[in-house]
Each structure stands twice: as structure tokens, then as C-alpha cells.
Amino acid sequence: MKNVKLALIGCGPHAKRIYLPALQALSNRYSIELSMVVELTEQAESVATAVSASGFSPETLFIDRFSDSLPEQLASELSRRVRKHGICGVIIATEPLVHKAYAQWALAQGLNILIDKPITARADVASSLEHASGILDDYEQLLRAYVRLQQSAETIFMVNAQRRLHPGFQLAERLLGEVGQHTNCPVTSIQSYHCDGQWRLPGEIVTQTYHPYCQGYGKASHSGYHIFDMMYRLYVASGVEEKRADTMEILSSFVQPNGFIKQLTETDYHALFPGDYGRVQPWSDSELRGMFKNFGEIDLSGIITLKQKGDAIANLSVNLLHNGFSRRTWTTPGNDLYKGNGRVKHEHHNIQQGPFQNIQIHSYQASDRHKDADEAQDGLGGNNHFDIHVFRHPMLADGGPSLRVYTGADALAEMKQARAGRLTSEFAKHRIVEQFVSYLAGTIPKAGLVSPIEDHMVPMQIMSGLYRSHVLRSRSADCLVKTTFGTGPTLGSADSASSADEVLEVGEK
Structure with a gap:
């Protein structure tokens, strides 16, 4: 049986209630080392208390908030600690807006991933047609990166559904x-x-x-x-x-x-x-x-x-x-x-x-x-x-x-x-x-x-489609969204917004 060395990125209410107790219970059957915990600086005290109660002794990294892409310095520090500890898997339990950024980094490191739902989220997705389509595009980008990784190494990318x-x-x-x-x-x-x-x-x-x-x-x-x-x-x-x-x-x-x-x-x-x-x-x-x-x-x-x-x-x-x-x-x-x-x-x-x-x-x-x-x-x-x-x-x-x-x-x-x-x-x-x-x-x-x-293609298509339909409805446009069931491009014929150039296919910006 292999040793399991993990990083937990995000240690909020869900991680404290589920991930830490689950890993603690599983440590009776498996050799588990929680090597690193990453959280926002403002949560340092509560994280220290929760981690101490779990019985693990991870290295902690407290960071400032960011949006969209992972800051270069943070990505470098995370990668250094992954190599230092020999980490093989990461649990991503952060605010959903940064799920994609951490998942892209973890894929680039060849890590196994367990990610909270939703797989990706975007700010203003309920008012922006670009972002409503973009959450599906983000999923497809992660999926393609994962498939490419499998050509050189077998890893897993699980969604906590x-x-x-x-x-x-x-x-x-x-x-x-x-x-x-x-x-x-x-x-x-x-x-x-x-x-x-x-x-x-x-x-x-x-x-x-x-x-x-x-x-x-x-x-x-x-x-x-x-x-x-x-x-x-x-x-x-x-x-x-x-x-x-x-x-x-x-x-x-x-x-x-x-x-x-x-x-x-x-x-x-x-x-x-x-x-x-x-x-x-x-x-x-x-x-x-x-x-x-x-x-x-x-x-x-x-x-x-x-x-x-x-x-x-x-x-x-x-x-x-x-x-x-x-x-x-x-x-x-x-x-x-x-x-x-x-x-x-x-x-x-x-x-x-x-x-x-x-x-x-x-x-x-x-x-x-x-x-x-x-x-x-x-x-x-x-x-x-x-x-x-x-x-x-x-x-x-x-x-x-x-x-x-x-x-x-x-x-x-x-x-x-x-x-x-x-x-x-x-x-x-x-x-x-x-x-x-x-x-x-x-x-x-x-x-x-x-x-x-x-x-998870179909659930993501449904979520994106519901947001897109709402945005179009709010613009008094045709709000019937057509998409494939599962793999393949989204159909765009009925996704007319307030002007012709706002019709979006999946992934189009």
C-alpha cells in the first residue's frame, strides 16, 4: 500500500466538517500525511485550531485573496512545497471563483485532484452572457488539460458530487x-x-x-x-x-x-x-x-x-x-x-x-x-x-x-x-x-x-444553460438555450442576445 501525501487548499466550514474528519478516520486504515494546508490569512487562527484537533501536523500557508489566475509567486511556492513533501494529491475546497486557477496549477504539477462543486464559477455569471457561457468553457478547458495529462501519466480528477x-x-x-x-x-x-x-x-x-x-x-x-x-x-x-x-x-x-x-x-x-x-x-x-x-x-x-x-x-x-x-x-x-x-x-x-x-x-x-x-x-x-x-x-x-x-x-x-x-x-x-x-x-x-x-459534462451544460437563459430573458431576448447532451459544441441558433454579435458558442468570448 502506498503512502498518501496530500495538500488541502481551502479549510473553511465544509473542509472542517468533512475533509479533516474523513482524513482522520481514514488514517486508521491508510498511511495518510496531510502535508500542506492553504487558507486565507484572515482564517489563520480558526484553521490552526481545526488542524490541531484533527491530529495532523501539516505545513500551513496563509495567503491574500486573489481573483482569476493564480499569482505567479503563489504558484511557485505551492510547487516548491509539493516537491519538498512529495505530495501526490490535492483537495480543492476554496471559494468556487478560484477553483479553476488551483485546478490548472494542480494539473500542471501532475497531481491527483478532488475538487468541490461547482467545478468552476465566475463572478457576475447571472448578468453576463460571456461568463454564463464561460463556466462551461472553463470546465472544457480543465477536461482537455486532464486528458492531455493522461497521455504521459495516469492521474485522477474527481468532483465531490x-x-x-x-x-x-x-x-x-x-x-x-x-x-x-x-x-x-x-x-x-x-x-x-x-x-x-x-x-x-x-x-x-x-x-x-x-x-x-x-x-x-x-x-x-x-x-x-x-x-x-x-x-x-x-x-x-x-x-x-x-x-x-x-x-x-x-x-x-x-x-x-x-x-x-x-x-x-x-x-x-x-x-x-x-x-x-x-x-x-x-x-x-x-x-x-x-x-x-x-x-x-x-x-x-x-x-x-x-x-x-x-x-x-x-x-x-x-x-x-x-x-x-x-x-x-x-x-x-x-x-x-x-x-x-x-x-x-x-x-x-x-x-x-x-x-x-x-x-x-x-x-x-x-x-x-x-x-x-x-x-x-x-x-x-x-x-x-x-x-x-x-x-x-x-x-x-x-x-x-x-x-x-x-x-x-x-x-x-x-x-x-x-x-x-x-x-x-x-x-x-x-x-x-x-x-x-x-x-x-x-x-x-x-x-x-x-x-x-x-x-460531468451534462451537469455543467445544464448549469451554464440556466444562467444563459436567465441573462437572455433579462435582456428581453430569445431565452431558449440549445445545447448538446454531453460531449460536443453548444448549438448557437437560439442564443440570440440583444444584438447579433452577442450570440455565443461554448467557449467564445
């Missing part, structure tokens, strides 16, 4: 594959919904930089990417490849902060939080309207038409919300903006497979305290709630009932897994890290990885 290793979603994919094999029927419709109940007060929309709106992107680039990825995975799970789509048409509608402050006005907030709201809110609604220009999306809806040779063969719909049921009752935000601050998650997926099968996935929390993971949390409203309702045609039910309900515990049993006292969602996140480390240690082959970068 942990739902691919969630036992409930894995069971749903298996059930779709069973019906596809028996009937040759593909998935014909998907409705997906996700809400994470982040009630941010209007002033916080300006000031908060964790999962921000103020940098010109929002829900689609936050947790939304996971949903795009699962829609893709559920669609192809039937295994009926000859009936798969070859193109997509995408329409979207966004609610941005200027719409949000019309839902609840400053008058409403003063009534809800008498006395307190005035102390935490420095701006009036009229002042905020100007400040909110070009801010990212809070909520979004999208319709994706899947086509094969010009005919519509499936409809996908997606509704993604930050502004939904929350448990926040206070005006001053808590320290933990990742899982605290009143945040509550609701998620469901409704998948139709022609007349033969309907799978409904339901996961609804009622608490904003997400650490408890005992069996009492498996029911409706619990932290681990995850039910799968499966309706099957009598021809496929083997004489049994047409409805079967699987709980989260049932899904674990069906997939022969045990979550070891953790929330099932965090168990899946740990399994992604485990796959990454296991490959580097030489215990699993590359073919066994579930989330390689080359399998």
Missing part, C-alpha cells in the same frame, strides 16, 4: 436500471426540488461572502450543482443508451435580491423584529435596490427538454430555493453559516419511467441542528429522513404490491452499507474522500471511481 455515493440515490439508480433492462424503457420525466431554507436578511445579502450572492452568482452555483448532477444520473440510470437524448433545450427563471425585498419589505421586517431589525440593517430598501444590481440568484426554476434527432423525448423540471422554510428567529447571524443559522433542508425527486415505474424520493428535515444521527432521526422531519416510494407496473411487481416504500435504513441494507453513526449525507461525503484516498493508496482502480471529471 457526493450524492453519487448516497445509498438512497444508488438504490434509485439500481431500480431504474432494472426496469430499463426488462422493458427497454428510458426515464421519461424528472421533477427535482431542493430548498435549504437560508433566510438571510437583506443587509446580509450584501455583506456575507459564504455561499454569496454579492459576487454575481447564487443558488445554481451553491447546492444547485448537486441537483443538476443527480438529474443527469437519474436520467441515464435506465441504461437504455440507444434512446438517450442527443440535445437539450433549456429555459430558466430567477428570483434575485431585488425581487426578494419585494416579498418582505423593510416595513415587514420591522414588524417581525421590532427594535432589533433597525440595529442590524444599515440600508433602506431603496438603497439596497441599487446595491443589488447584478447580484446572484436566490431562487430559480428551469425546464430542460431532452431531444433525440429533433423530437422531445423527456422533460426535466427543476426548482431550487434558498428562500424557503427556515427556523431562524434571530437577527444577528450565527458563526456557523454552513449548517447553522436556521438552515433546514427539503429535497424531492419524482422520476417517471413511462408506464412501468414511478420513483419518488423524499427527504425533509424539520430541525436546523444537524449533528444528531441516531435512528430516531430517520423519520419524517429527522436529520436522516430519506424515503423512496416505488410504484411498479403489475407486469414488473412479481405478483406483489405495486407500491414499495424504502426508508433510508432500508436503502443502506439494500446497498449493503453501514453509515457508522453519521448522517447518511455526510457518510456519502466521507465515501467520496475514501475513494480518492483509496485510489492514491493503490487499493482501487481508476475504473472504480464514481465521480470523474469526464462524467
Whole structure:
């Protein structure tokens, strides 16, 4: 078994909650050395505390903020430390706007990569057609660089899309594959919904930089990417490849902060939080309207038409919300903006497979305290709630009932897994890290990885297409975005913006 020497770039709330504990647990089975941790200078104290508690003793590098490309001096210092420690893999868990810069550097060093979602992001993607197309272009650039690297050395480039290793979603994919094999029927419709109940007060929309709106992107680039990825995975799970789509048409509608402050006005907030709201809110609604220009999306809806040779063969719909049921009752935000601050998650997926099968996935929390993971949390409203309702045609039910309900515990049993006292969602996140480390240690082959970068073209096309459609809609232009399904260039015929020279193909600037 090989020694695994890693660098962790970015040690924010997600890394502290997932990556450090996962690596600590895996160090009982593998020889793991966390050789380097990179973070912003302003986070030095919290990083030192978290790293010390993890039991690792990495060299730390604290840096200033940058945008776009990696500063030459920083790239040189990172490369020097990689050589010094013999680092073979890097986990990129930074602000998404610099994902591409660090990934390009890591590819140039021949390193193995595990990167957080979204793979790339751009500032002002919700208002710039260039940047909305550019996030897909960025992905394709990274993919091409990775493919070129494989000509001289085998490495891996994994995306932390942990739902691919969630036992409930894995069971749903298996059930779709069973019906596809028996009937040759593909998935014909998907409705997906996700809400994470982040009630941010209007002033916080300006000031908060964790999962921000103020940098010109929002829900689609936050947790939304996971949903795009699962829609893709559920669609192809039937295994009926000859009936798969070859193109997509995408329409979207966004609610941005200027719409949000019309839902609840400053008058409403003063009534809800008498006395307190005035102390935490420095701006009036009229002042905020100007400040909110070009801010990212809070909520979004999208319709994706899947086509094969010009005919519509499936409809996908997606509704993604930050502004939904929350448990926040206070005006001053808590320290933990990742899982605290009143945040509550609701998620469901409704998948139709022609007349033969309907799978409904339901996961609804009622608490904003997400650490408890005992069996009492498996029911409706619990932290681990995850039910799968499966309706099957009598021809496929083997004489049994047409409805079967699987709980989260049932899904674990069906997939022969045990979550070891953790929330099932965090168990899946740990399994992604485990796959990454296991490959580097030489215990699993590359073919066994579930989330390689080359399998993320469609989710990136969906994310880019939703942003492009929104920008075009905001310009009162034709907002139907046409793209291929998977590899290949984006079609440009319907991407007309306010003038002919603004029509963009993928990668065009």
C-alpha cells in the first residue's frame, strides 16, 4: 500500500466538517500525511485550531485573496512545497471563483485532484452572457488539460458530487436500471426540488461572502450543482443508451435580491423584529435596490427538454430555493453559516419511467441542528429522513404490491452499507474522500471511481444553460438555450442576445 501525501487548499466550514474528519478516520486504515494546508490569512487562527484537533501536523500557508489566475509567486511556492513533501494529491475546497486557477496549477504539477462543486464559477455569471457561457468553457478547458495529462501519466480528477455515493440515490439508480433492462424503457420525466431554507436578511445579502450572492452568482452555483448532477444520473440510470437524448433545450427563471425585498419589505421586517431589525440593517430598501444590481440568484426554476434527432423525448423540471422554510428567529447571524443559522433542508425527486415505474424520493428535515444521527432521526422531519416510494407496473411487481416504500435504513441494507453513526449525507461525503484516498493508496482502480471529471459534462451544460437563459430573458431576448447532451459544441441558433454579435458558442468570448 502506498503512502498518501496530500495538500488541502481551502479549510473553511465544509473542509472542517468533512475533509479533516474523513482524513482522520481514514488514517486508521491508510498511511495518510496531510502535508500542506492553504487558507486565507484572515482564517489563520480558526484553521490552526481545526488542524490541531484533527491530529495532523501539516505545513500551513496563509495567503491574500486573489481573483482569476493564480499569482505567479503563489504558484511557485505551492510547487516548491509539493516537491519538498512529495505530495501526490490535492483537495480543492476554496471559494468556487478560484477553483479553476488551483485546478490548472494542480494539473500542471501532475497531481491527483478532488475538487468541490461547482467545478468552476465566475463572478457576475447571472448578468453576463460571456461568463454564463464561460463556466462551461472553463470546465472544457480543465477536461482537455486532464486528458492531455493522461497521455504521459495516469492521474485522477474527481468532483465531490457526493450524492453519487448516497445509498438512497444508488438504490434509485439500481431500480431504474432494472426496469430499463426488462422493458427497454428510458426515464421519461424528472421533477427535482431542493430548498435549504437560508433566510438571510437583506443587509446580509450584501455583506456575507459564504455561499454569496454579492459576487454575481447564487443558488445554481451553491447546492444547485448537486441537483443538476443527480438529474443527469437519474436520467441515464435506465441504461437504455440507444434512446438517450442527443440535445437539450433549456429555459430558466430567477428570483434575485431585488425581487426578494419585494416579498418582505423593510416595513415587514420591522414588524417581525421590532427594535432589533433597525440595529442590524444599515440600508433602506431603496438603497439596497441599487446595491443589488447584478447580484446572484436566490431562487430559480428551469425546464430542460431532452431531444433525440429533433423530437422531445423527456422533460426535466427543476426548482431550487434558498428562500424557503427556515427556523431562524434571530437577527444577528450565527458563526456557523454552513449548517447553522436556521438552515433546514427539503429535497424531492419524482422520476417517471413511462408506464412501468414511478420513483419518488423524499427527504425533509424539520430541525436546523444537524449533528444528531441516531435512528430516531430517520423519520419524517429527522436529520436522516430519506424515503423512496416505488410504484411498479403489475407486469414488473412479481405478483406483489405495486407500491414499495424504502426508508433510508432500508436503502443502506439494500446497498449493503453501514453509515457508522453519521448522517447518511455526510457518510456519502466521507465515501467520496475514501475513494480518492483509496485510489492514491493503490487499493482501487481508476475504473472504480464514481465521480470523474469526464462524467460531468451534462451537469455543467445544464448549469451554464440556466444562467444563459436567465441573462437572455433579462435582456428581453430569445431565452431558449440549445445545447448538446454531453460531449460536443453548444448549438448557437437560439442564443440570440440583444444584438447579433452577442450570440455565443461554448467557449467564445
